[in-house]
Amino acid sequence: MPSKVCEPRAEPSLPPTLWYRSLAAAGLYCPDVHGPARYWLTVESSFTQALRQKCRERFHVEIVREGFTPPNPEEAHRLGLAPRQLAWVREVRLCGDGQPWVLARTVIPQDCLRGHGRILRNLGNKPLGAYLFSSPEWQRGPLETGLCKPAGSRAPRLARRSLFHRQSCALLVGEYLLPTLYQAAGRV
Numbered sequence: 001m002p003s004k005v006c007e008p009r010a011e012p013s014l015p016p017t018l019w020y021r022s023l024a025a026a027g028l029y030c031p032d033v034h035g036p037a038r039y040w041l042t043v044e045s046s047f048t049q050a051l052r053q054k055c056r057e058r059f060h061v062e063i064v065r066e067g068f069t070p071p072n073p074e075e076a077h078r079l080g081l082a083p084r085q086l087a088w089v090r091e092v093r094l095c096g097d098g099q100p101w102v103l104a105r106t107v108i109p110q111d112c113l114r115g116h117g118r119i120l121r122n123l124g125n126k127p128l129g130a131y132l133f134s135s136p137e138w139q140r141g142p143l144e145t146g147l148c149k150p151a152g153s154r155a156p157r158l159a160r161r162s163l164f165h166r167q168s169c170a171l172l173v174g175e176y177l178l179p180t181l182y183q184a185a186g187r188v
């Protein structure tokens with residue numbers, strides 16, 4: 001039995017999200033994807049690096065929660081997992097100049113944690129991307145675009161996610177854009 005199982009969620013930290021296999025498809029329902037968010041929804045390199053470049057002072061990662069818990073049914077389906085199969089789930093805030101800019105949720109099946117992948121349970125405040133993009137064995141799949149259910153002016157409305165593959169296993173990285181990202185990133 002895994003050593004650390006997440007407590008049941010006190011409150012949903014991320015809004016329900018409808019995922020589309022392309023930005024164009026999502027844009028048919030929400031033209032905002034073609035606005036200031038487009039750059040962030042389409043960054044192919046490390047998202048962390050893109051955020052760092054937008055910072056004036058510093059970038060840091062805050063852990064919201066992480067541990068073994070069942071992914072939601074849609075995530076399990078996307079990862080090809082059996083319903084209610086435990087995975088290591090990591091939710092963080094990606095902060096620029098002291099402000100949360102992005103909420104990120106990564107679902108890591110237990111297969112990914114074997115061997116060198118065990119580091120994924122011990123990232124702490126180190127950005128996941130620093131590991132994934134430094135390991136040639138991890139390959140990113142196509143970016144998907146998410147439309148979040150409206151949940152207030154400070155909640156994310158747009159998101160992106162992609163699978164990262166290593167041999168026969170894959171993990172799912174989701175990034176939910178907060179309005180503060182546009183206010184900051186729009187700085188000249």
Ligand SMILES: C=C(O[C@@H]1C=C(C(=O)O)C=C[C@H]1O)C(=O)O
Pocket residue numbers: 045046047048049061090092094104105106126127128129130132173174175
């Ligand atoms: C995958 C990346 O890692 C980033 C860092 C994360 C973390 O530390 O949990 C989660 C999502 C990403 O935005 C990246 O930088 O592209």
